[in-house]
Amino acid sequence: MTAELVRGQNHPLPGTRLEIRVSAGEPVLAGATLNDEHGLMRDAGWIAHPAEPHIHGIEVSRQAAADHRLAVDLDALPDAVHRVNVLLALPAGVGGPSGFGDFAPPFAAVTGLDGTEIARFTLTGLHAESAVIALELYRRQGAWKVRAVGQGYAGGLAALLHDQGLPEAQQLADTINEAVAAGLARSVAPPPPATRGARQPAAQTGAAARPVPSGTPDPAGGGGPVNYQHPGRRSSAPTGPDAPAPGAPVPPTGPAPPGVGQPADAPPVPVAGDAAGWSQDERLYNQIWGMFEDLARTVAAYRSAVDFADSRREQELDKVLSDPRARIGPAADAARDEARAKHTRLVDQAGAVLERDLDQLVAESEVVEPALPPAFARWDNPVWQAYEVPMEVPMALRLGDLTLPERADLRIPMLVRLPLDRGLWIDSGNSGAGAASVSSDELRRLAVEASVAIAARLVAVYPVDCFTLHVIDPAGSAAASLVPLLESGALREPPAVGAAGVARTLERLTQRVDLVQMAMRSGATGALPPELDTAEQLLVVHDFPHGFDDRAVTQLRYLADEGPAVGVNLLMVADRDEARSYGPVLDPLWRALLRVTPVPDDHLADPWVGHAWTYEPPLVPAGSQVVPQVLRQVATARRAYGR
Amino acid sequence: MTVNMSKGQAISLQKSDGGTLTAVRMGLGWQAAPRRGLFGKRTKEIDLDASAVLFADKQPVDVVFFRHLVSDDGSVRHTGDNLVGGAGQGGDDEAVMVDLQRVPVHIDQIVFTVNSFTGQTFAEVENAFCRLIDETNGQEMARYTLTGGGQYTAQIMAKVHRQGNGWQMTAIGEPANGRTFQDLMPTIVPFL
Numbered sequence: 001m002t003a004e005l006v007r008g009q010n011h012p013l014p015g016t017r018l019e020i021r022v023s024a025g026e027p028v029l030a031g032a033t034l035n036d037e038h039g040l041m042r043d044a045g046w047i048a049h050p051a052e053p054h055i056h057g058i059e060v061s062r063q064a065a066a067d068h069r070l071a072v073d074l075d076a077l078p079d080a081v082h083r084v085n086v087l088l089a090l091p092a093g094v095g096g097p098s099g100f101g102d103f104a105p106p107f108a109a110v111t112g113l114d115g116t117e118i119a120r121f122t123l124t125g126l127h128a129e130s131a132v133i134a135l136e137l138y139r140r141q142g143a144w145k146v147r148a149v150g151q152g153y154a155g156g157l158a159a160l161l162h163d164q165g166l167p168e169a170q171q172l173a174d175t176i177n178e179a180v181a182a183g184l185a186r187s188v189a190p191p192p193p194a195t196r197g198a199r200q201p202a203a204q205t206g207a208a209a210r211p212v213p214s215g216t217p218d219p220a221g222g223g224g225p226v227n228y229q230h231p232g233r234r235s236s237a238p239t240g241p242d243a244p245a246p247g248a249p250v251p252p253t254g255p256a257p258p259g260v261g262q263p264a265d266a267p268p269v270p271v272a273g274d275a276a277g278w279s280q281d282e283r284l285y286n287q288i289w290g291m292f293e294d295l296a297r298t299v300a301a302y303r304s305a306v307d308f309a310d311s312r313r314e315q316e317l318d319k320v321l322s323d324p325r326a327r328i329g330p331a332a333d334a335a336r337d338e339a340r341a342k343h344t345r346l347v348d349q350a351g352a353v354l355e356r357d358l359d360q361l362v363a364e365s366e367v368v369e370p371a372l373p374p375a376f377a378r379w380d381n382p383v384w385q386a387y388e389v390p391m392e393v394p395m396a397l398r399l400g401d402l403t404l405p406e407r408a409d410l411r412i413p414m415l416v417r418l419p420l421d422r423g424l425w426i427d428s429g430n431s432g433a434g435a436a437s438v439s440s441d442e443l444r445r446l447a448v449e450a451s452v453a454i455a456a457r458l459v460a461v462y463p464v465d466c467f468t469l470h471v472i473d474p475a476g477s478a479a480a481s482l483v484p485l486l487e488s489g490a491l492r493e494p495p496a497v498g499a500a501g502v503a504r505t506l507e508r509l510t511q512r513v514d515l516v517q518m519a520m521r522s523g524a525t526g527a528l529p530p531e532l533d534t535a536e537q538l539l540v541v542h543d544f545p546h547g548f549d550d551r552a553v554t555q556l557r558y559l560a561d562e563g564p565a566v567g568v569n570l571l572m573v574a575d576r577d578e579a580r581s582y583g584p585v586l587d588p589l590w591r592a593l594l595r596v597t598p599v600p601d602d603h604l605a606d607p608w609v610g611h612a613w614t615y616e617p618p619l620v621p622a623g624s625q626v627v628p629q630v631l632r633q634v635a636t637a638r639r640a641y642g643r
Numbered sequence: 644m645t646v647n648m649s650k651g652q653a654i655s656l657q658k659s660d661g662g663t664l665t666a667v668r669m670g671l672g673w674q675a676a677p678r679r680g681l682f683g684k685r686t687k688e689i690d691l692d693a694s695a696v697l698f699a700d701k702q703p704v705d706v707v708f709f710r711h712l713v714s715d716d717g718s719v720r721h722t723g724d725n726l727v728g729g730a731g732q733g734g735d736d737e738a739v740m741v742d743l744q745r746v747p748v749h750i751d752q753i754v755f756t757v758n759s760f761t762g763q764t765f766a767e768v769e770n771a772f773c774r775l776i777d778e779t780n781g782q783e784m785a786r787y788t789l790t791g792g793g794q795y796t797a798q799i800m801a802k803v804h805r806q807g808n809g810w811q812m813t814a815i816g817e818p819a820n821g822r823t824f825q826d827l828m829p830t831i832v833p834f835l
Contacts, residue, residue: 297717301747304715308699308749349748609715 002109002117005148006273006283011119013137013144015112016074020086020135024106026097027064028088029180032072033164034058035083040165042080044172047161051179058084064091064180074137074144083138085149085164088123089131089157091180100126100152108134110146121148129153131160270364272371281373285396285415288368288376291361292402292412293608298357299406300609305350313343358407365410372398375461376413379453379620379627387460387630389637393418394461399454400596402604402613414604414615416594418461419536423560423570425593426451426617429577438599444575446598448478448542450617451573452485453627455540457618459490460630464637468533470509471495471540472502474547478573488631489638495542502547506555509539509568513559516566537568544574545582553582560592653813655806664810666742666778667803669693669755670735673728673771689768690726690760693737694824695719699749701835707739708824718745719753728768740778741803743810752804754815754831756824759796765818766793773800775812787814797821799831 003011022030034046034055041047048058048070057076061068070086077084088106090096097103100123109120123134129152136147153159157176161169275290277283316339320332369381375394377383378401397418401411428447430440438446459467471482473495485491496505515532519525528534545553560570572593579586597603598619602612620627671693694708697719705714709724718741725736741753757773765771774786787800795818803812819830 293717297713297715298745301716301718301745304704305747305749308702308704312700346749353748608713608717 003119005119005121005146006271006280007121007125007148007150009271009274010145010147011110013074013110013118013146016144017113018072018074018118018137019111019113019115020068020070020072021109021111022068022070022086022088022106022134023108024066024088025103027066027091028068028106029061029064029091029176030068030070031060031087031089031176032058032070033085033087033161034077034081035085035164036080037082038165039083041161044166044168046081047172049172049176049179051175062179072137081139083136085133086135086137087131087133087157087160089160089176092130092156092177093181099128099130099154100132101128106134110135110137119146119148121150123150125150126152130156133160270360270367272368281376281395284368284372284376287364288413288415291364291368292606294357295361295404295410295412296606296608296611298354298361299404299611302350302354302406306347309343309346309350312346313339316342354406358410362407362410365412372413375418375457376415378413379618379624384626384630387633389634390461390463392463393466397457397461398618399424400618401616402606403600403616404611404613408614411616419564419567420569421564423564423572423593424454425570425572425574425590425595426454427576427595427597428573429575443598444477445481446617446619447573448481450596450598450619451478451540451542451571452481453618453620455485455538455571456490456627456631458538459485459634462536464634464641466535468492468535468537469540470505470537471542472505472547473542474498474502475543478542484628484631488628489635490631499547499549499552502552503549505539506552506559509537509559509563510555512537513562513566513568517562520566535567537563538571539568540571540573542573544572545579553586557586557589560589653811655809655811664777664779665744666740667784667810667812668735668741668776668778669695669739669800670774670776671737671757671772672735674769688727688761689763690724691728691737691768691771692724692758692760692823693721693739693773694756694758695721695739695741696754696756696824696831697746697750698752698754698835700751701832703828704750706824716745716747718742718747718750735774743803752802752835754802754834755800756827756831757798757800758821758823758827760822762796762822764794764796765798773798775801775803785812785814787816793818795820797827797830799827799834802834 003009005011022028029050031047031049033041033048036042045055048055048060050060050062050064053060053062056078057073059071061070072084074084086108088100088108090098090100100106105122105124105126107120107122110118112118121135123132126132132152133149136149137144138147153163155162156173158170158173161172166172273280273283273287275283275286277286317336320335320339321327326332326335369377370383372381372383373394374381374383374387374390375396376398378398395417396415397420398413399416400414402414403409403411426447428444430438430443455469459469469485469491470493471478471485471491473479473482474497476495476497479495482491482495486494496502512532515528516525519528539559541556544556548556556570559568563569570593576586576590595603596615596617598617600614600616602614604613604615605611606613671691673689673691692709694706695714696703697705697707697714705716705719707714707719707721709721712721712723713719720740720742722735722738722740728736739755746753755773759765759768772786772788775784776782777784785801797819799815799817799819801812801814801816803810805811815834817830817834819827821827821830
């Protein structure tokens with residue numbers, strides 16, 4: 001069975017004589033460098049390249065080609081070699097593509113001598129890089145493993161070699177390129193450089209101006225500094241700040257590279273995106289749901305064990321008491337001690353198992369969090385600093401964090417699918433347990449803040465022109481918090497004020513829902529008026545029920561019921577108590593919305609065992625400018641699109 | 644290597660290399676017996692159900708069956724209800740997977756049962772078997788044949804219980820009557 005590797009993943013190698021097959025859409029040159037235990041090349045002889053195709057243990061092709069077979073005999077390598085890097089580079093100066101982003105992603109596969117594939121890796125997410133380390137084979141406790149690397153270098157071969165500590169990197173890169181050019185001159189005539197040259201800059205500027213899909217911000221494409229740091233080399237080169245560089249698409253897999261010092265029976269080192277799915281986002285989404293379920297079940301196991309231990313102890317103590325003859329005396333004391341000891345033993349055992357499972361989940365969370373795309377990430381994740389307006393709607397949005405009291409620092413992202421299938425209700429009333437310690441004014445302020453944070457998130461993760469925000473703020477109480485949304489233009493028109501504004505906005509949205517529903521029922525979506533905004537709509541309602549008459553309330557209920565199916569959703573910031581005068585008429589409205597709280601509160605249940613999870617809203621860290629910054633980007637992109 | 648178990652026989656779930664098992668599966672397969680008489684080719688559908696009851700100190704604390712497919716702790720999973728059977732010859736129609744490492748510490752016995760939900764007796768079932776498989780390598784460790792079970796609608800198949808640090812399996816093979824596992828509780832208790 002072939003293992004399909006994702007970036008950073010490793011796989012054991014069954015033998016030492018291997019073949020590495022590389023396939024690319026364009027001629028590329030392939031080589032292999034040898035590293036010692038510090039990840040450095042000892043000298044210029046530790047590389048197999050087209051000008052020097054044979055070194056002891058490795059053989060590469062003499063020329064650039066779309067397909068390569070590298071022969072590797074790991075046993076024949078010098079003992080000092082701890083790592084073999086398989087590198088690909090685009091031949092320079094022959095008029096080919098200038099970056100790996102210009103053609104279909106190449107892939108590399110490790111096969112045995114009989115041709116059976118052991119592992120394969122597709123090098124996606126490359127842009128302007130012209131050299132890349134595809135795979136590395138590394139020694140781990142006497143055995144060899146392969147790891148998918150995919151680290152690109154916009155500076156080309158010279159930068160790649162320089163990163164491995166070779167002083168004469170530029171010189172060697174020139175030698176290699178010359179040899180390749182000579183080889184190409186021998187084989188096929190290079191395509192006419194003029195047309196290529198004319199097309200390339202266009203393609204490049206296009207790539208720079210086009211908003212790149214958010215998940216893979218490319219530091220090299222924007223001309224910024226390239227992160228040369230090897231994803232797995234953090235421990236030996238602690239240069240950067242502790243947070244991963246914003247552009248690094250691969251999270252560092254913890255302080256030690258996977259597999260270091262792992263006893264054979266230890267749990268595997270977690271890898272981000274280690275789940276099924278067609279895209280990295282989907283894999284991460286599934287992984288997060290897997291973690292959610294595992295945490296729910298692990299805690300369920302612990303709680304049921306403790307409950308059982310408690311009830312057994314009570315029973316046993318009762319039994320001692322129920323027999324009048326044995327109620328006092330040394331025998332009774334011994335029985336009581338025994339019951340308590342049994343209880344302690346079982347609880348300790350359950351605690352140890354819980355600890356083991358939680359540690360594993362924490363380790364997984366530490367790997368997954370930095371790898372998340374903006375839509376799944378917290379505001380303090382560096383990925384938001386590198387935010388660019390996405391090209392497509394992400395599959396889900398992080399609406400906050402979920403925790404269980406057993407390990408409050410293990411925060412599971414609460415992901416909801418997009419487009420939203422029900423509206424949201426940010427409860428500004430102090431009915432929840434978590435709200436008791438906060439004054440009601442503060443609660444109101446936090447609720448407004450949470451609504452802005454969620455609305456900004458939604459605006460940011462949708463592509464330009466696919467999301468429209470409306471705000472009803474009849475008494476103007478949220479005006480101050482809405483400033484960033486208004487200033488950046490994320491909110492196209494000022495919030496509707498007063499009863500008239502409420503009526504107007506609701507009327508418009510109700511009409512839209514009616515129209516789209518009619519069109520969909522009769523299958524005549526083409527007949528919709530051209531000025532109809534087809535984007536997803538979110539109506540943020542503040543101050544409910546202030547400014548609402550009966551008709552407006554009815555319309556609101558209609559929107560909550562019928563809106564989600566046609567892309568109109570509600571985000572209510574409301575205190576249910578204030579609308580009590582309407583009586584049970586509003587109960588269906590509250591039930592139709594997903595209730596979240598502005599302060600941590602344990603009111604959400606998971607679908608498996610129904611624990612009460614503490615929900616924490618996605619509030620922006622104090623003093624952070626990330627929201628205005630992101631919204632400015634959105635506004636710039638909108639202007640670029642002329643909207 | 645498969646052990647054909649007989650009633651009351653116990654086998655330790657230690658691997659031959661000394662390591663303990665981490666995951667086992669109880670598989671259940673059957674075929675409906677062909678009907679005699681007119682339209683004899685038509686087979687009557689039989690719905691057998693596999694269930695697993697989790698005990699802590701002889702008290703049932705959780706059960707995995709067709710209406711509760713995963714135990715709350717996630718360690719025991721049912722593959723889902725099969726209403727007609729059919730594979731019978733080697734393939735499992737229903738299976739219960741047990742991740743022994745994840746079983747909560749207070750659970751010390753897991754009892755596997757089979758019921759005929761549609762009420763036919765085992766005399767009408769063909770090629771029915773229950774087997775225990777090592778999930779990690781797919782090897783069958785034990786097999787119990789139901790066929791010819793007589794006028795019973797249920798059977799308590801086997802139990803997996805803690806033994807020292809590992810687990811052991813004991814074949815029970817006790818016939819009983821009942822539509823779901825709840826009806827079997829009185830019969831199960833003496834075997835705990």
